[in-house]
Every structure is written in C-alpha cells, then in structure tokens.
Amino acid sequence: MKKHSFLISMAIFVIIIIVSFISMMSRVAPPKKNVIKIGLCLYRFDDTFISNVRQEIEEYVKEYEKEYGIKINLEVVDARDNQNTQNHQVERFVSLNYDVLLINVVDRFAASNMIETAVGAKIPIVFFNRKPVDDDLNRADNIYYIGAGPKSAGIEQARIIIDAYNENPHSIDINNDGVINYLLLEGEPSHQDSLLRTEWVIKTLQENNIPINKLNGAIGNWERAQGSALMEEWLNEYKDIDLVISNNDDMALGAIDAIERANNITGIKIVGIDGTKEALEAINAGKLLGTIESDKKEYAKAVVEIAMFAIGKSSLPEDIKSKLLDNRTYDVEQIPRKK
C-alpha cells in the first residue's frame, strides 16, 4: 500500500497542475468571426466632399448588410492631413485584424508604407479620391483605386461655362469687354485632381474659343477658408473679375463667402467641382453657377462592393464590374449641375 500511496499522491499532484492552469486561461471569448471589419481612413474629416462620400459609404454598408446578411463594422478615422498619423492608423487596423481598408491617402507619393503593411498582412486596400502613384497601385493584386475622373470633371466644368456663355455671353463677360477675366482656385499642389482638372477646364475652354484671360491663380488646398481669404485679396486687387474657376466646391464657396462679405459685389460667376450638398444649395440660391457632381452613391457603392469582392464575400454587381479597368481602377460618373 505504501508504494501505491506515493504513486497516487504524485498523480494527484500532476493532475492539480494541469487543472489549475486550464482554469487560469483567458475567460474572454473571442469575437465571432462572421463580422467583417472595415477600416475607412480619411485624409481630413472636414473636407466637405470627403465627408459626403463618407456618409454615402456608411449608408451603403448598411444596405449591404441587409442584403447579404453579413455584419459589418465600419470604423472611420481622420488623419488630419498628416501622413504619419494615417500610417499609424493603418498599422493599428492591421494589428486589430481588419479585413479590408478603404484609404483616402494623405500624400499620394507616400502610400508605399501602408501598402507594405497591408500587403504583408494580406489585407486588400481600396484607395479612393486621392490616387497613389501607379507603381504603388500595381504592387499587389488586391489594391484598387476609385475616383472621379478629373479630366472629365474639368471638361464638364468647362462645358457649364461654355453653355452659359453661348446662351448669353453677357452673363459671363460682365463688363462686356470681350474678355472673360478669371481667377483660378487650385487644389493641393501635385494632387492629380488639381492638375488635371485645371488642365482640362482651361484646355476645353480654349478649344471652344472662349476668350478667357487669367488674372491670377492660387493654391487654396481645397479649403473653404483659404478660398475665402484668397478671394478677398483678389477682390481688393482686381476690379474686373468675371469668373472664378475653382477646382472644388469648398474653395468656390469660400470665394462666395468673400464676395458676400464685400457686400456690394455682384455678377461674378463661380464654378466648382464635387457637387457637395452645400454647393447644390448654393446653386439653388443662385450664388454658384454650377458644379460637377460625382455620383456619390455610385462612389460609395463602388468602394464597398469592390472591397467586399476583394475579400471574397460577394461578387461584383454588373454595373460596377463593367466599369472596372484593368481589375484595378474605377471612374465614378460625374454630372454637371446648374440652376
């Protein structure tokens, strides 16, 4: 019996060890895996256009959830126009095992960091609105870009002016001196939208023989406040402004702010691009001549559908699929809006 009692006590000792550590293991249940986590990284929350797109994305995500019965957690973060911040945000999403990232990159030349991080973790990225350089886009198969084609936007913007001019030249050429003096409000330097929109609006106007004359131009960085400040300066400087061509609606609205502050100025025509809610309201109020609205619903749909397709949750709807170029880029429809 003595021999047995030793064996038994040893066996009990071993069993106690095993049982105690099993009970010490973590009690928190891991989350169920059928929830899809999407990270949405915006370059700036307070960019009106981006804000509008974001709302549409949120809407569309909810519809998608209903349609496919898949639960989606959409987390939105603001990079405050700082690429480093955005890199940290992407790292964090990756470390939290997010499924797909929708990125509105701050600095289009500096996307390689985040691409490496995501690609390393096999997470697809859908870039939108701010386009990384082609080399970066082509790094992996699951990198996409969705944007509103700046070239067509510029052309359409020109078209608004052309149509208005053709209909009544005086509406554009206020002092009827045969020259349309314009000011140009440009977006961020080196942004593909600024460059192309500017290039094509001017080109199209020139091609259509509209007698434009550039008084001045400046970088407004897409911001309403800067548009407003610049316009104020110009109002002081120039007395025969006919037209303000703005690369986006926010700056255009800023120009309108400046004009309203100046009180006794009328007639200057202002065109923008984006089709934000505020811009559409301004058009209705007669303050803004026109804008080019990207179909934000289409924008959101493309972003979300491509994202879900990239992680294998659903197949692309026909309308999205047909417009997807090289399995990589998508151009969102843009429609002119005027009164």
Place this chain on the structure above:
Amino acid sequence: MKTDKKYIWILWFISIVLLFIISQTDLILKEEVPHVYQVSLILDSEDESKYINLKKGVDDAAKKYNIDINLLTLNNITQNAVIYSAEENGTNGIIVLAKNDLEINNKKVPIVVLKSKSGDIIDNPKSGYLSINTDYTGMITKLYNSFEEKFDKNSYIYVFLNNRDISGIEEEIDFLKSKQSSNIIFIEGDEKEFRTAIEDLVHSKNNAYVFSLDKTSTDNLCKIVGASTVYRERIQGFYCIGATTFFLNKLNDGTIDAIATVNEYDEGYLAVEMLMADLKKTNYMSNIDMENMLVNKESLENEEVVKQLFPID
C-alpha cells in the same frame, strides 16, 4: 533501488519537467497574448459628429488596451435592439448613451451607460450595468446662474429641446420651470419647429434669451441664427447644454454666451477603463460622477479648460 522508490523518483522528475514547461515555455501556459477586445459604442446617427471628443477619449483608451472600437449608430432601430444585436455578434463590451427607455436585462457583456442621471442607479452592484453620471441639475443651475447675471428680467426665455426622451431633459425643464414661472416658452422639435419659433420672435419684434438643452437643438439653432444677422440681433443670450468644437467656436465669436458641459474626452476614456476593469475583474468603480464645467469666452483663455475641451490627437 526498490521498485516503489524508483516510481517516486520518476514521478518527481516528471513533475519537475512539467513545471519547467509551464513556467518557461509557451507550450502549456501562454503569456497573455494581446487579446483583441471588441467594444461597441452606440450613438444616435446624428450624434456622431457631436461626440467627437467622446470618441477620441474612447479611441485613446482603446489603443492602450488593444481594443477594437466599433461605432454603431441607431437609424430608426431602437437602442435596445442594437445592444442585443451587438451582443449576438460577439462584442466584449458596450458603451451606450442613457435614454429614458433604456432596458438592460440579462446582460451578457459589461455595459457602460453614459450621461445617465446621478442617482439613477439602483444601488445594487449586480444591477447589470456600469454608469458614468452627469449631474443635469447641476449643469442647468450653472448655466442659469450665468444667464441670470445678464438677464434683463423682461424678455422672453425660449427653451429649445429635441425630444423629452433625452436623458436629463426632464430635470432641466423642471428646474427652469421652477426658476421662471412666466415668460418662459418650451419648444420641442427639429429645425422646422425652431425656425418657425424664431421667425415668430423676429416678427413680433421681441427679444429673447435662448436655452438649448441638447446638442441637436444647439446645432439647429446655430444653423438658423447663423443664416441671418437679423435673427442674431433678437437673441440677447444664447445658453447651451453640451459642447462640440463647433459650439465652442461659436462661443469664441460671440454667438453663444455660455455652455455647460462635461469633459467628454475623459468620459469616453473612463468608459473604456470601466469596461476593461470589469472584463479583467480588477477593481474599479462601477459608478462615476462627471464634473460639470461652465464655459464662456473668458474660460477659453484658460489653458486648463482648453486642454480638456480640445484634446490633442
């Protein structure tokens, strides 16, 4: 060696090997692998832009604890339904705003209720949820005192609110009623109702002091008032419950006179701390009272106040 002695030696040796494996390697006992917790933050859809500081607090705390924060908005679904579905989807904790019809039964995960009224909690620690309380009466008192200093004792007092279900509104209404029996008008609703009321005010060429009891109302009012200087002239004082960056800027430029609020960054941070303490079974309060602050233009010069109301990223 006798056989039974041999068994003892062998078993003893095995026990040593086991202990070694447990303590020095990860084969049996793993060091707490950074576990990713899921926490759902539930807000009304319009609220989202009004609770940026709260979200920042929640996010900063989340970074500390390796938590994934999931923002859920209501959109015509009841808050209770959203809570239920969040639990179904495997969330580890929930942060939610207090509402009068908030029901929490059979809690599966810890829930933190923000902005509940002080004293609202059943004094039973197993009541089912943790709470961070706001002293609404205190807030409206401070706001009222600030108003009283400038009150001309003649004009109307217009009190705007979005709906009575918002936590604390009843108390605030009662307080104001107790302070001013006459000359006080309560307007409940959205921009449309407010616009009508303001326009009536302007047409009647009267002046009024305005109280706004919730952020949605303040937002609507700012929109209306900002549109025209005429409106602004008729409003002699503008006092608000609840702050956002936008309102603070309006405070700075003189549109709003005083705001009563709490440090929402702190509130969000604490909510996450409370959840984690509950999940990890460490000691923490289950019931915290937030301090009120009254902010006017002068206080925006105060560094301490600024740092609390404008958290650094």
Place this chain on the structure above:
Amino acid sequence: MDRGKFSIKKLSIKNLSIQSSIFIYFTVTAIIAIALISLIMFQRFTNSLNATIIEENSGIIGQVGESIDSYLRNSMKISDSIYYNVIKNTDISGNEIKKGMNLIYVNNDNMIEDIALISGSGELIESMPALRLKDNINVLEKDFFKKSMAESEYIYFSMPHIRNLFDQNESSYSWVMSLARAVEITDEGKATQAVLLINLNYVFFEELFSNVNLGNGGYIYLTNDRGDIIWHPRQNEIYSGRFDENNKYAAGLKDGISVENYGGKKVTLNVRTIGYTGWKLVGVTPNATLNIYGIKFRFFVVFVADLFLFLLAMINAFISDKISNPIKRLDTSVREIESGNLDVDIVPSGSYEVEHLGKSIKNMLGRIKLLMSDLVEEHNAKRKSEFDTLQSQINPHFLYNTLDIIVWMIENEEPDKAVSIVTALAKFFRISLSKGKNIITVKDEIEHVRNYLMIQNMRFKNRFEYSIEADEEVLLYSSLKLMLQPLVENAIYHGMEFMDGDGEIDVKVSKEGESLYFTISDNGLGMSKEMVDKLLSKDIMPSKKGSGIGVKNVNERIKLYFGNEYGLRVESEPDEGTKIIIHLPAAIYGEGKYEDR
C-alpha cells in the same frame, strides 16, 4: 534501536546520527549558499540591468534631444530665411514676399501650418496659405505679438495652443506652436516693425517622440523651462486629472540622471536641457522589477524549489547509500557484538574508509574470538593443572598406605617407628599443602622429599637406599612445590621395582651461576628413548596409587611458574639407570620473583 529513518524524536544537538548531521548541515549550507548567491546575483542583475537601461535610455534621450534641437534650429532657420531672404529690404506692396513665403511653405508644409506677416498695427500683410484674420481678434493683445515686438532680437516660441487667429473650418481645431519674431518691413520706402509668425504643426512635432521606447516601460516627455508640459505621452489623461506626473519638479532638476521616488515607486529621471529655449526633456524609467505577479513566474518559483528539493533528495540518497548506511550497519553489528553475540556476520561495504573499518572490525572480531578461545583453553588447562596439583597435595593413596604401615607398626609394637612415620607424614602433608603456595623454599622441598623417601623406605623395607645432598646456600632459594617427590616416586616405582636392596636414589641440589640444578638419579631399569619421550609427553602416572602427578606435569609446572627456559630433562638408558635433571633459576625465596601472587 532502529536509527535507519530520520526521527525527530531522537534529535538532540549533540548526538545526531551521521545521516541527520549530513542532511542538516548540507541542506542548511546549500540553502544559505543558494540564498546568498541568489540575492547577490539578483542584486547584481538588477543593478546591471538598471545600469544598462539607464545607459541605453541616456542614448535615446540624447538622440531625441538632438532631434528636438535640430527641429528648433530648422524652424528658426526657416524664420531667418523668410526674414533675411524674403522680407528684408523687399517692399511689401509687391508680390515677391508672397512668392518667397510660398516657396518656403511648400517645401515645409508638413512642418508648417501657416506663415503670416502681421503689421505693427495688427493687420495681416501676407500669409501662406491664404488666410483671413478672425473678425473678433485683436492681434495686438496676443502674447506672441506683444513679446516679439517688445524684444526684437529674440525669437519667441510659444507653448502648444489651439490656432485661433484665422478663419478656418469651425468644426475642427488644430494645435500649433507659434514661432514669432519682430521684423523690419519696407512699406513703400518706409521701414516699420512687423511680426513674422510661423505656426508649427503640432502633430508633426509629436512625431519626434513617437516610437520612442525607453526600456522597462519608460517614456519621455518635454516641458518648458518652468515645467509646463509641452508634450507627454499621456497628456490628455493628465489634463483630465487621471494621471499624475511630477513635471514641475523634474524640470527643476539639473541635467543628468537622478533616482526619485514618485507615487511609491522608484524611478530614474534623466533630464536634458534643450538649447535656446531652455525646454527640458525628461526621461522616466521605472526601476527594473521582476514581474512577480505573473502566473508563470509563480510556477517558475515552484519549479525552482521543486528542482532544488529533488537534487537535495538525490544527493542525500547518494550519501546515505555510500556513507551513512554502511556506517549504520557497522554500528548495528558492533552493538550486537557488544551485547555479547560474537557470531555477527560483518559485511564490509560503502566508501573506502567505511569498508576498511568494516574489514578491520571483522578481523578484530575474528582475533578476539580466537584469543578468547585460547584464553578459555589456557584457563581450563590451568584449572586442570591446579586441580591435579590439589589432588596430589592430598595424595590419598600414599596416605592410606602410610596409615596402614603405621597401624602395622603399632600392632607390631614398634611405636618409635610409628611415631617417626606419623611425624614424617605430618611433615610431608604440611609441606604438601604449604598453605596453598606453589613456590616454597628448597629446604622445604627437600624436607618434603626426604620425608617421602623415609616413609617409602620403611614401607618398602629398605629395598632401596637414598641420599639427599644439598649445598647449604641453596636451601634458601625458591623451588616448585611437589617437584622432587613425583620424580622420586617415578624412580621408586619404575626404577626400584626389580631392585633387591641395591636400589639407590640420589637427590642432589646444586647452584651453578644463576641456575639451580636438582638431580634425581637412580640405578634402576632405565628407560628407552621412547619411554623417555612418552614420559615427557604423556601424563603417565608412575603408579595409580601415586600422587597422580606425572613427569610431564612437573615439567609443565616448572615452565608455568618459572618460564619456558627452565624445566627438566631425562637422561636414561635401559639398564643404566635414570637421571632426571631439573633446571630452575636461582632465586632467593622471599625476593618475590616467583612466589605466588
């Protein structure tokens, strides 16, 4: 008494068993040694770990300090650049300032939030990007403006603050640090003072501190010269009152390393002053502590203890096996021997010394046994001898015979002869006894044999003649009692048997040097060599009716009492008579040399 197991009851400091002693001493020593070593190692480890961490951290802090330095210098250079290359001597009414500022802004737009040139009257002359001053702002009241106008040679760095000068999106805010200086501008030929303001993006500045990991959960933070926090990893928590830092205190310390106690924990503070601004960079490193609360650590402690005990037990078992147990077994055997059991089986085993002990004890036991049996034999022999002697002292047959003769004499009316015989007999027996002594004087021994001879002569009717010759001086020497008489008895019964009146027995005693010689010679039949040998080797009684003491016995007794070098020898040839010569040492009786003790 089973001392095989370690029993606490039998524990007393003086008398521990070997196993207990070894176990206790060894265990105590091992524990003390290990404790000491652990303590020392732990101290050294902690100290060296701390030193390493502190050194590394100093390195890191140095680096961060340098990058802050470099950042400040860079921003000051930008300010210089704008002033000296763009603003100075350039008329503000043209476009050059705007262009110049734009160039610099675009090149540094990560770092710079905005650049503004503000006139002495508080108006915005130029800004990059295009900005408007807020409507309700009075720039002249602002700190940066007042300070830079007041001290124009000085570049003023502000603490982080919310940018509040310009129109911007009302739903957002940005934290900036301002860098301002007074500049001289030219306005249509007139020179006046203005302020060049550069707002530095705070988020960009924060990047200098990101990913700085001081070992052991440490961190760094930056304050101004008065201790107000410029950046702290937990600054939001500090402002909400949820975290405490002794920043004011730390900023007051001199540059270098100091160990402080804060919040009940020991931390090392590493302070470094940043040039020009006097800002303080503070590195906080908690002192290295083991994570003693981890479950794994507790298991580790149990593991170490278990291992230690295991090793101890093994060593103890080994020692037992080799040393204690063999000794115990030896001890047990010895006790057995002590209690009288000489037949214990000793099996030598164990370590060398113990085995040797075992063997020795075994051998000794063997020899003891042998000696003891020898002793017993000797004892027995001696007792037999003594018994024989005793019996011979009584000599019953001689007595009966002599008494017969006396009766006959009396019956024959020869009383004188009877009286002589009785007297001789009495003397004979008196000397036979000699009060139990074994050594008597030669005189007495001669007297003894004379009486014997006289009696025997009368008995045997003068069948023989005898003579006793002894020198005067030898009478006082020592002699063995009952030495001569048995030999004479032997002579009579063997030698005189067939002598018809011619027998002669002569006893002579003489001293030669240190020896005494007693010679008993007779002219009897003599003995062959074999008979002589037999006489000496076997206990042949001269006669059954004699004293019972044989020649051999006399020889043995002589050797016994005087030593082996003395004894008797027999010279005899058949028909030539027999001569027995006794050799004794010449020792005067009374000197105590051979007398009975």
